[in-house]
Amino acid sequence: MDGLDSPLSQKKKKIFDYQPWFIQLNDQWKNIKAKKWKQHNEKITVKIEGVNDRNQASIYLNKEIFINESKLPVLNEHNHYYWKDIIGCLVINGCGSTLGEVTSIIETGSNDVLVIKDKQSSRKKNIGSFFRRKSYQKSQYFLSSN
Numbered sequence: 354m355d356g357l358d359s360p361l362s363q364k365k366k367k368i369f370d371y372q373p374w375f376i377q378l379n380d381q382w383k384n385i386k387a388k389k390w391k392q393h394n395e396k397i398t399v400k401i402e403g404v405n406d407r408n409q410a411s412i413y414l415n416k417e418i419f420i421n422e423s424k425l426p427v428l429n430e431h432n433h434y435y436w437k438d439i440i441g442c443l444v445i446n447g448c449g450s451t452l453g454e455v456t457s458i459i460e461t462g463s464n465d466v467l468v469i470k471d472k473q474s475s476r477k478k479n480i481g482s483f484f485r486r487k488s489y490q491k492s493q494y495f496l497s498s499n
Contacts, residue, residue: 365397371420378412385413436465444469 368374373386388400404410425435436458444452444467453471 366392368397368418368420371424373421375419375421376413376416377419378416382419439467 369387369390373384375382375384377383386402388402390397390399392398401410401413404413422437428434440455440457442455444455446452453469455467456470457468459466459468
């Protein structure tokens with residue numbers, strides 16, 4: 354099946370496979386490592402190495418976690434890509450016409466949707482129906498339908 358894999362993982366616990374993490378604090382990147390963690394319903398609580406009280410930990414709340422790209426597993430399946438590899442690509446339909454550039458991807462649950470920006474507007478395409486192939490050499494993304 355053709356498809357995309359989200360930038361990191363759809364399984365929250367997988368984030369612990371990609372350490373160390375990087376968080377931006379006061380316009381500087383800070384390298385952090387989780388010492389231990391616990392899941393509470395939909396949330397995960399993390400004990401960060403070197404952070405020993407709640408006041409210290411509060412600066413890490415609601416921050417985006419970044420990882421080194423080299424930590425991501427190689428996707429060996431044909432036509433599987435990380436979202437990061439698709440965003441910024443030109444989208445070309447089956448007739449060779451350029452539709453625009455992928456600016457983001459929306460996860461809907463059943464299918465991922467490409468947001469394609471052309472000169473006039475943004476349009477959305479469900480990649481489950483339209484995904485065909487990607488050319489890494491030209492940063493182009495081809496759709497199988499007009």
